[in-house]
Amino acid sequence: MTRRKTVMIGMVGVQLDSGVGPGRWERWRPTVNACRYPDLIVDRFELLHERDYTALAETLADDIVSVSPQTEVRRHVFDVDDPWDFEQVFGQLHDFSKSYAFDLDREDYLLHMTTGTHVHQICMFLLAESRHLPARLLQSSPPPKKRRTEPGTYRVIDLDLSKYDQLAARFESEHAAAMSLLKAGIQTRDADFNALIERIERVALASTAPILLTGPTGAGKTMLARRIFELAHSRKMVTGDFVEVNCATLRGDGAMSALFGHRRGAFTGAIEAREGLLKRADGGVIFLDEIGELGADEQAMLLRALESGRFLPVGADTEVESDFQLIAGSNRDLDAAVRDGDFREDLLARINLWHFRLPALAERPADIAPNVDFELAEYTRKSGRKVSFNRAARERFLQFATSPAATWRGNFRDLNASITRMATLAPGGRIDEATVEDEIARLQRAWQGRAQEGDKEKFLRRLMGEEAFAELDRFDRVQLADVVHVCRECQTLSEAGRRLFAVSREQKKSNNDADRPSKYLARFGLRFSDIKALRR
Template sequence: MKSTTVIGFLGSTLDASKFGPSRWNKWRPTVGLCMQPDLRVDRFVLLHGDYHRRLAEYVTQDIRDVSPETEVVPHVINFEDAWDFEEVYTQLLDFAQGFAFEPENEDYLVHITTGTHVAQICLFLLTEARFIPGKLLQTQPVRSKPDPTGSWNAIDLDLSRYDSIAQRFAASSRESTSFLKGGIETRNAAFNAMIDEIEQVATRSSAPLLLMGPTGAGKSLLARRIYELKADRHRLAGPFVEVNCATLKGDNAMSALFGHQKGAFTGAVADRAGLLRSADGGMLFLDEIGELGLDEQAMILRAIEEKRFLPMGSDREVASQFQLIAGTNLDLIDAAAKGTFRDDLFARLNLWTFHLPGLAERSEDIEPNIDFELERFAFAEDTRVTFNKEARERYVAFATSPAAAWSGNFRNLSASITRMATLSADGRINRETVDLEVARLQRSWTTEAGSSDKGRLLAVLGEERLSRLDPFDLPQLAEVIRVCRRNPNLSAAGRELFCVSRQHRRSTNDADRLRKYLARYDLTWADIRQ
């Protein structure tokens, strides 16, 4: 059985009384709390200032008289101004961070009946933010008769435990912002317009949806939110089934998608329903659908159109009513032209096609997503972490600059915030932590320079110089750097870059022309070749 520790302020007015027998006719919150018949207090951490040390000793002795099993631990905190919110919060935060909490062995109750209103508010905020891992405790006197004990009740601030409150919050969230954005106040106008359209389609149509966009742009998360929205509107009753088609090859692809009968192939030792049947009545999300083979594509097309398909090794068709969402980072128009993706399947999927932009294309949405990731970290780790002002300004400036490639999109951002939050044991991300993270990201993106224009430019120019260039100049300079890196010298690179115009010039000093172009950006051949 866990022991119970109470943390609370000494009440300079409520806990005071005249010395003598009459004091036991008065309700004193701190003493009365230790007289409760249904609450055992093993330890009472009594917060007070030096000015009230005598009263603290007096109250401590009364607690020992009424509850000998309670250990009273006085803790002195001196406020210059007990009504100054910044001072009170800062000192109580220092107290909380220095306290040796052991929630696996102790239950903590935070007494908020005593102390100034500012102190009570600060204790509430620290408990709500889990700096103090406990419940709030409130006491009150018994009305109409003298009673030194009073009554008490605990308040658990974990809102997820209160069904009616959780439901109200969920409803309010859906009314105040698009459910599909997960409560993130996105600012990109084009993205917001697209989400509004998806929301209309999702609630009014059961036709397939095609989500296109780079890896990490949020296709999987959006697909799940669409499912949750439809289920909330009672348009779907079955499960959400997700599969990454890039992991399905050969017989395994057919079996995973359409199921098989026992003995259909070597290793088929039992019947298998398959993902399409598992999604009956619900939603099937085929991520990276462009990676499926042509045979699987043909069967998927029939399953979409007729809601029937043939499991492997079976001579009987099975039915499944599901809505399909397909995701891909490929250009399916180009894949269809090359013959690697079926034209008829693309035509069927192309009724509702939405292109999700990468993070670098939504720089105005980076800051609200930073806040979202911090909230997600707090929920996952039960620890709230924030930036200090200087650190946040530095990180946002870097994250929204041309130097930030965000090649992994929101996965990059999520990992970045998680790293900084994890390394900030005091609950505050500082400038040093941000600088280390920026350097880590730059190194990571630099290794991708061979395939990424931004990475290539970042490797040559560095963050500061890159941030001073107009977007108009970036594609041309990136191509020049790419050509220079694959040629042995200036002349060879110049011949490739100026292969058309050089045919119409008498003088063809391509090396000099390329050298002058690079000089416009304070670059030399050696800078690029390093």
């Protein structure tokens, strides 16, 4: 079998590799000695050097050949104005990695990490980690002082962390802890939601750019924003505080002052100066919930603060600085708000770099059970009174909670309130079936009272798509939206047929309750299974 060639890539060490005359052989020169190890045959050395050190590179090339005749040395001029300039060094090394003809089928590559500036070493490490330089790392060390003529020792490090079980386990443990933190310790089971949280984790640990969280009211945007801050703070991504404000509560002249601060005497009643929430978030995170409720002036000022880190407090002549990360929340369709002229398009573009939509609770039936357990544990923690379900009661509540009849219009707010009510009324700290049945009836009455025609049409729009929905006559739109709404609430198509045609079916001798709604839906290209599959 033909031996694979070993190719070493290294930077000339201006200090460590220097030396002239016979005395140079009494020094430990890592570039030369990397080719002297008896158990490491280097077939080719790709020697990178700055133009000013061409003479040193030529001497090193000659010395390598003298100690290792089988080693071919190729020199590459590495031109940078400042070897400590990260951008220049990385750019040159990146260009080298793109232009070099790596032959992974026939050659193994080692990246000599001992020489060069720290900037050189960091850049080479990053390019090796990203596989732009598909090489293992070689770290060489000098021999004891009394044996300077010996080559010393070396270690080869493979950056494929999958080969290091303990390291892999440690990273997996940190990843699991981060995921648990973002989910408040809830063992969620919904695959799509877990994938969403995993993406958020990667962003939170890699970037302090704005994050936009959207989704219906009560979906957990505020809690998630705080958890993102806690995760970033634990990894020193941010060092300041978490500042939270609901923009729907900011109105009139007070909105600018609350966000950006004011100077003393800026307006009537401004007795003392105020720093503002953006300044308070300096070094930390500000969560602007319901950002779509901001006025035009506040949007313009916020955009400037995001782009420059500077803004002008009310009544001030001098701008102040604040280095903050923005997490924005909205239950509104901000794209529609832009079309309607209610939200700045340039601000949306600025905060929309990382956009995550939190699903409604009804879209995550698999996660309702662990959230029920979480809410019950939270009630126990806050009240100091331990409460639990009996088995039959828990099964009955979960059966209802995961059915289409449970719309969870208020999402986690509804669930929290429901658990709180049952836990408070539980006789002897045990939630029984009677308590559950009373709560189910209460939820159904509340949801029925809150159901609006606009919500029915909103669901129909998602079901059909914008184009097909726009082609419906107003008459068909209203009627079809109601039929679809009934289908959503029923377990079977036959049940929907009985509810939709309760009067006329009595006049028929035989009934196929599923046939009439099925044919009606088919006129619009819809099926009962499509309706049940879409849970939002």
